Amino acid sequence: MKKYNFNAGPCILDRSVIEKTAQAILDFNGIGLSLAEISHRSKDFQPVIDEAEALVKELLEVPEGYSVLFLGGGASLEFCMIPYNFLKKKAAYLNTGVWAKKAMKEAKLFGEVVEVASSADANYTFIPKGWTVPEDADYLHITTNNTIYGTEIRKDLDVPVRLIADMSSDIFSRPVDVSKYDAIYAGAQKNLSMAGVTIVIVKNDALGQAPREIPTMLDYRTHVEKGSMFNTPPVVPIYTAMENLRWMKAQGGVKAMDKLAQQRAEIVYGEIDRNKLFRGTVAEEDRSVMNLCFVMNDEYKELEKDFLDFATSKGMVGVKGHRSVGGFRASCYNAQTIEGCQALVACMKEFEKLH
Numbered sequence: 001m002k003k004y005n006f007n008a009g010p011c012i013l014d015r016s017v018i019e020k021t022a023q024a025i026l027d028f029n030g031i032g033l034s035l036a037e038i039s040h041r042s043k044d045f046q047p048v049i050d051e052a053e054a055l056v057k058e059l060l061e062v063p064e065g066y067s068v069l070f071l072g073g074g075a076s077l078e079f080c081m082i083p084y085n086f087l088k089k090k091a092a093y094l095n096t097g098v099w100a101k102k103a104m105k106e107a108k109l110f111g112e113v114v115e116v117a118s119s120a121d122a123n124y125t126f127i128p129k130g131w132t133v134p135e136d137a138d139y140l141h142i143t144t145n146n147t148i149y150g151t152e153i154r155k156d157l158d159v160p161v162r163l164i165a166d167m168s169s170d171i172f173s174r175p176v177d178v179s180k181y182d183a184i185y186a187g188a189q190k191n192l193s194m195a196g197v198t199i200v201i202v203k204n205d206a207l208g209q210a211p212r213e214i215p216t217m218l219d220y221r222t223h224v225e226k227g228s229m230f231n232t233p234p235v236v237p238i239y240t241a242m243e244n245l246r247w248m249k250a251q252g253g254v255k256a257m258d259k260l261a262q263q264r265a266e267i268v269y270g271e272i273d274r275n276k277l278f279r280g281t282v283a284e285e286d287r288s289v290m291n292l293c294f295v296m297n298d299e300y301k302e303l304e305k306d307f308l309d310f311a312t313s314k315g316m317v318g319v320k321g322h323r324s325v326g327g328f329r330a331s332c333y334n335a336q337t338i339e340g341c342q343a344l345v346a347c348m349k350e351f352e353k354l355h
């Protein structure tokens with residue numbers, strides 16, 4: 001049976017990207033060795049990281065003066081590296097979910113943290129509006145897509161301070177005005193690659209201003225200077241990222257990814273809103289086009305497990321919602337197909353007929 005992968009992360013990648021990675025692991029570039037057993041400094045690997053970097057710059061139209069880094073440690077390590085490198089006295093954070101909260105927790109180790117707004121009281125079912133940022137904040141940190149709750153800030157905010165964003169689960173799904181940001185970071189395993197690499201885009205001249213000593217590995221300047229090769233980088237995930245960036249470019253880049261995301265969301269949210277069994281969990285204007293969260297309507301609550309089993313029997317994988325929201329979550333990252341979304345919708349329709 002054909003499987004449709006709705007996992008929230010690690011998640012779906014285009015089959016061609018997986019196949020090219022598998023080939024490179026068996027025999028890289030026809031050199032008779034595996035990608036996994038050659039030096040990251042070899043003449044065979046250097047072009048991979050160079051191309052990955054160039055493609056990130058091309059696809060996101062990264063302006064001059066920014067560096068693209070490929071690091072270890074996941075987005076979670078960036079929660080501490082960001083304030084380590086950028087927090088001078090005071091930073092502002094928008095609390096839109098568990099990941100935002102974790103980022104805030106780390107920042108508090110380095111200075112004053114102002115929570116500009118929070119939707120925690122409403123289990124993060126909306127993006128707070130109408131808040132202000134202290135003009136003396138060093139930066140405003142936002143989580144552009146809240147993977148667990150299914151809300152998204154799908155635009156580049158206009159605020160009086162520099163932006164820093166965790167874009168782990170929606171990077172490369174839309175054009176971004178990088179010039180508004182001092183840093184953008186993303187764990188790769190949601191829209192870029194397999195787990196193991198984190199992409200960071202930093203504004204070079206914003207570095208080196210924080211009034212503290214920074215351990216070498218946690219100092220972005222180390223990785224800028226060494227082209228992400230201060231130590232051994234995660235070569236296989238970087239290779240997969242390069243292949244995936246090539247794939248995205250061939251599809252028409254981030255504009256095409258954006259269009260596809262809107263189409264997928266229309267199909268799935270359309271059915272959530274139409275079908276009497278289901279309802280969406282978040283404010284309509286804040287709905288994520290990456291993680292589409294929904295639950296059974298109150299009068300059908302007891303059918304939740306049945307639907308999950310039914311969907312699983314039809315080849316749907318990973319549609320169970322996160323435990324802090326319940327219900328269902330259809331993650332529709334870049335490689336998610338229209339066909340996959342239609343298959344899920346067909347499943348929802350069929351289940352409705354049965355009840």
Ligand SMILES: *Cc1c(COP(=O)(O)O)cnc(C)c1O
Nearest residue numbers: 074075076099147166168169187
């Ligand atoms: C998954 C996720 C993270 C955590 O990423 P790791 O790479 O596992 O540390 C952080 N932020 C967001 C928005 C995420 O979706």
